[in-house]
Amino acid sequence: MRLFRTAAAIASAVLLTTTLGLTVASPAQASHFCGSPAYQNVDDGYGILKGGYNLKTAPYSDCFNVAYLGKGTKLYIWCQVINEYGNFWVYTRVAGTETYGWMSWDNFSEVTGNRGHCTPYLL
Known part of the structure; x- marks a missing residue:
């Protein structure tokens, strides 16, 4: 027993x-989409954030946060992708740092550059 x-x-x-x-x-x-697509620096532009936003590990809002960035933060743009929902995201580096991640185009008040695409396009 x-x-x-x-x-x-x-x-x-x-x-x-x-x-x-x-x-x-x-x-x-x-999200199952949170595997980051390939990226490389094919853009010479930058963007200025219009508010406070989280820098992400992949180009989706429900992916993990890298860092919180305040309004007016300058991000150097490397390349862009369109995610599965049709939203534009850019791979960026925070100016003056070695912090990298993904930010939605919708979060910028000012953008310069040529909008080069990340290759290969892996979303």
Whole structure:
């Protein structure tokens, strides 16, 4: 009888761990699109943020944050992509830093450059 209780306890622990693992992992996961596309510096422009926004790890709003950037921050633009929702995003470097990430075109008040596309186009 003791062996049965031990086996039942182990089976319950495994089931609970598996269930909790799936439950805990799901909310923490970002969009399945959060793998960053390839990027390279093919643009000589920059953009100025019109408000405070999060720099992202990939070109989607639900991807992970790299850094919060305030209004007026200057970002050097490397290249752009159009994501699966048809939104334009640019890969950037924050002026005066070695901080890189993705920012939506919608967040800029001023933009210069040639809008070069990131290659290969991997979204």
